[in-house]
Amino acid sequence: MNLYEMSWPKIDAMPRTTPVVVPIAALEQHGHHLPVFTDSMLLGEIWRRAHEKLGDRVLSLPLMWLGNSDHHLDFPGTISAAPRVYLDMLAGLIDNLVFHGFQRILLINGHGGNDVPGRQAIFEARQRYRARNDLRLLFTTYWGLGSKPWEVEPAFKQREMGHACEWETSMILRLAPHLVGDYKSAPEISFGQPYAPAHMGWITKDRSTIGHIGSPHLATPEKGEVLFDVFSKDLVKLIELIAA
Numbered sequence: 001m002n003l004y005e006m007s008w009p010k011i012d013a014m015p016r017t018t019p020v021v022v023p024i025a026a027l028e029q030h031g032h033h034l035p036v037f038t039d040s041m042l043l044g045e046i047w048r049r050a051h052e053k054l055g056d057r058v059l060s061l062p063l064m065w066l067g068n069s070d071h072h073l074d075f076p077g078t079i080s081a082a083p084r085v086y087l088d089m090l091a092g093l094i095d096n097l098v099f100h101g102f103q104r105i106l107l108i109n110g111h112g113g114n115d116v117p118g119r120q121a122i123f124e125a126r127q128r129y130r131a132r133n134d135l136r137l138l139f140t141t142y143w144g145l146g147s148k149p150w151e152v153e154p155a156f157k158q159r160e161m162g163h164a165c166e167w168e169t170s171m172i173l174r175l176a177p178h179l180v181g182d183y184k185s186a187p188e189i190s191f192g193q194p195y196a197p198a199h200m201g202w203i204t205k206d207r208s209t210i211g212h213i214g215s216p217h218l219a220t221p222e223k224g225e226v227l228f229d230v231f232s233k234d235l236v237k238l239i240e241l242i243a244a
């Protein structure tokens, strides 16, 4: 069910154990060949598919398109909530839902830069509500739920999410091919983590002057369909577990 389509008395009549989903994405540069709304479009489609299967068993907030994208700000068109602003915004959102009595809250994320603040927001909320034992506060990023797309379609080269990469370009090719520029001549940009497993603070220009990371030239709409399918099924499984 879409919260934005309901009156407040209808929302008030919902069982407070209904899982509430908050889709969080971004508006940021995606290289020379993909639109800046890529992350929001992709999460929107993955969640649309999952939501269709779950129906009335879940309550969905509208997708929050403003994300933490400061690392992409060197590229025009990127619109970002700075990390601490973003953290506070998520905290406020969670507090609103808890105030309305909802007990099972899941942030589903479609953008790498939201990962750390999203986890932190959930962690801090649990500390704020430490006296409560009825709350389930969760965060997940859609490509991190365990599916291995290359086991379904061996033609995948990438084994992880990049940026405007084989995976994202494939999904936009499937969803909105008219928005995809010349991806076939986009060079392969390595994931380049020279100090791994140590974590280096980075801005996108440290890793890619073009804006993408990974292998967009290998994208196909068929791969995009595989990704939409496995990622939306992962979400359905998780939410069924939360609802149970």
Ligand SMILES: [Zn+2]
Binding pocket: 030, 038, 039, 111, 163, 164, 168
């Ligand atoms: Zn993206």
